[in-house]
Amino acid sequence: MQQLVFDIVPNNARRMAKLLTHECDVIAYPRLAELALVSERPDVKVQESTSMNVGFWAFNTQRPPFNQVKVRQALALAINQRAILQAVYFNQATAARSVLPPTSWAFNQQLATPEYNPQAAKALLAEAGLASGFNMTIWAMPVQRLYNPNALKMAELIQADLAQIGVNATIVSYEWNTFRRKLTEGEHDSVLIGWAADNADPDNFFRPLLSCAALESGSNRAQWCDPVFDRILNQALLTDDQLQRRSFYLAAQQYLQTEMPLVALAHSQRIQAINSQIEGVTINPYGGIALFSARRVQP
Incomplete structure (x- = not known):
């Protein structure tokens, strides 16, 4: 490689136009709505990788009525996760059952698949004394992220x-x-946001998002501090036996599914589009584009 030029283009449509007109050779985060069209072009390659991230809907558990477990469970049952995957992620994401992606060695395969059941949701609200419903806010982040490409639509x-x-x-x-x-x-009251890990250790998902320490640091968007959950996380760090660590993380995920401080929604795919003449560019599930082996192959 003799020359490398970085062109900062914030606009999604302009980035894609530059790729298609061969003004640039590699773009990260192409719009999911354009992938089908781009994939059919012989002059463009689309690379995909399962990314270590999670998009979620967190409840402010320090505010009524979100301090009630039954209310949080009801809200989780009320949403159609499949429709969200289709409309927001264009099916370029895996339905989440946990904050941990299913590729993690500590993922709990026994977790129940998220259920869409408005009638059961109504019943839980009635048990919580809210049969007539209530008012709430959903905060939607104003920026596009891999874990949530369109929070407003969601x-x-x-x-x-x-x-x-x-x-x-x-x-x-x-x-x-x-x-x-x-x-x-x-x-x-609640917020649509997410998390992208920079390493695959399960603690890198649980502790920054839901520990009591994260409440102090500001990254715990559920405002949730549970001594039982913290104890499980701490026990997992006291051993270097991976099987034993895994047992603690399995328990942590089961506990979260019951307490429901947040609803894990999706683990999105990491995608980048490349000029077909460019070889040696690989995709990194943690972010960034590796260019040290990049080269142009003449047709």
């Missing part, structure tokens, strides 16, 4: 689902820095 789908069980949801969004600050201050 919020609209969830809003419609919640209306079917008598819950009136208002969608809220702010400029990104303001959004993050207000989240840290706990002003939200």
